[in-house]
Amino acid sequence: MAEILIPKGNISDMLATPYVHDPSLPEHIQNVLMDGMCLRAVALSEYLKGNLTYDDYLTALDQTGIDAIDFHEGLENHECCL
Secondary structure (H helix, E strand, O other), rough: OOOOOOOOOHHHHOOOOOOOOOOOOOHHHHHHHHHHHHHHHHHHHHHHHHHOOOOHHHHHHOOOOOHHHHHHHHHHHHOOOO
C-alpha cells in the first residue's frame, strides 16, 4: 500500500476531504460524492485565500455529508482526512 506523506505545515493537505472512488456504487451516488468533493475543494481553497470564514467552510463540509463537529474535533486531535 502506498504511503501518504503530508509535508509539515501543509494545511491544505491536512484539511482535504477527498472522495474515494468505489466502482460498486451506483453511478448517481458516485456523481453526488464527486460533486461533494469538488464543492469541498473549492470551499477549502476559498477559506485558505481568506474569502470564507472557518464557520462557512465547516458549513460546506456539513452540506456535503461531512460532520462538521467531528471534522473540527479531528483537527484538534491532529487527525487528517487523507
